[in-house]
Amino acid sequence: MSGMVERLPAWPALPELFGWVEAGLPGVHTVPGLHGIRIEEHLADGTYVLRAELPGIDPSKDVEISVTDDVLTLRAERNEETxxxxxxxxxxxxxxxxxxxxxxxxxxxATAEYKDGVLTITVPVPQTKTGTRTIPVRHV
Incomplete structure (x- = not known):
């Protein structure tokens, strides 16, 4: 075996690797053809804000937002050619x-707007007062 050099398989090109990461690892998704959406969310000043990265879509045709039992679901379909x-x-x-x-x-x-490839969903969350209340005790 001396003198033999083992060749390692070539690494995939970077664009292919990023496409693979974006599509997800094989076997990870339970529904074929369904991919995740990268989001960020925060709650401030009585408003919940969810921002979703959705480049290359037409929001009027390709996005569906629904709220059921306090769960917000965002679905989008993208067809993009470079x-x-x-x-x-x-x-x-x-x-x-x-x-x-x-x-x-x-x-x-809830309201939603789309700008520069980012969908922003805003949901009002009323502030609830959590102050301390004193309860008088009646003497019977």
């Missing part, structure tokens, strides 16, 4: 993400 001098790439699929809304959130008053 053409360069010697390379054409299609990206398509159905994307979905569900999140539990904070207690007291008014899902029926």
């Amino acid at each position: 053409t360069e001098k010697r390379h054409t790439e299609f990206r398509y699929g159905t994307f979905a993400r569900s999140v539990r809304l904070p207690a007291g959130a008014k899902g029926d008053e």
